[in-house]
Amino acid sequence: MRWLEPVQQIDLSLFKWCMARRRRETLTAIGRAVSRTADGWLYLVFIVGYGALEWSEGNAYVRLFVSAFLIERLIYWVLKNSCRRNRPADAIHDFTSFIIPSDKFSFPSGHTSAAFLFAVLVASQFPSLLPLLVFWGVLVGLSRVFLGVHFPTDTLVGAALGSTVGFVVLTSGGVF
Numbered sequence: 129m130r131w132l133e134p135v136q137q138i139d140l141s142l143f144k145w146c147m148a149r150r151r152r153e154t155l156t157a158i159g160r161a162v163s164r165t166a167d168g169w170l171y172l173v174f175i176v177g178y179g180a181l182e183w184s185e186g187n188a189y190v191r192l193f194v195s196a197f198l199i200e201r202l203i204y205w206v207l208k209n210s211c212r213r214n215r216p217a218d219a220i221h222d223f224t225s226f227i228i229p230s231d232k233f234s235f236p237s238g239h240t241s242a243a244f245l246f247a248v249l250v251a252s253q254f255p256s257l258l259p260l261l262v263f264w265g266v267l268v269g270l271s272r273v274f275l276g277v278h279f280p281t282d283t284l285v286g287a288a289l290g291s292t293v294g295f296v297v298l299t300s301g302g303v304f
Contacts, residue, residue, distance in 0.1 A: 139279040143216060146273050146280075147223075156226045159271035163227070166239040166268045171197070171246055178253070193249055196297040200245045200290055204238050207289075211235045216276050225276030237278045240286030241293075243268040248294025265290075 149155060179190045213235035217225045231238075247261035269283035278286075 135281065139281045140220070142280045143220075143273065147276065149274075155274045159274040160227065162264075162267045162271040163239060163275060165264070166243045168242070171242065174246075174250065189253065192297060192301070196245060196249055196293055197242070199297060200241060200293040201238075203289060203293065204236060204241050204286075207236055207285075208233050208238070213279075213282070216279060223276065227275050227277060229277045234278055235282045235285065236289055237269060237272050237282040237286035239272050240265065240269040240278075240283040241290035244287045244290030245294045246290075248291055248298070252294075252298050 175190055175193050179187070182189070208231065212233050213219075215225065215229060215232070215234040217223055219234075243265040247258070247265045251258040251261055265287060269278075269287055272278040272283055273280055
């Protein structure tokens, strides 16, 4: 896929620029903390809490939430395992990431995709939180790059994937 080579070169340049930032240790520590917020536990806590507090509407919203995450995870898994893009540590000679990723491939960023899906779904119930949720989603994407486990386009596509699935599921009323 030669047409992707210019994108790969830009991605590599942006990645190396991120890795050359001053205060790498501080960025790495912040990145680990932010990345952990997108490990999945927050989504579970939210949906259980929302379902319990909003019992009358909660059942339908829980089904919508679960169906959105099932669709997003399925698309993510198919993309991840069909594109099979190497992570930065495997693609760049003499580079080691700052954390050990949970899977082998880089594209798209699952943490970023899930974070943006969560942001869209939560903002549908609490619109005033949208700026904060988008800011958090962007920080999750940046954390994945600064931890050395994703290239910038992995996180951009992840953000687009999560947002798109969220909007589609919300407008269609869910699957289940």
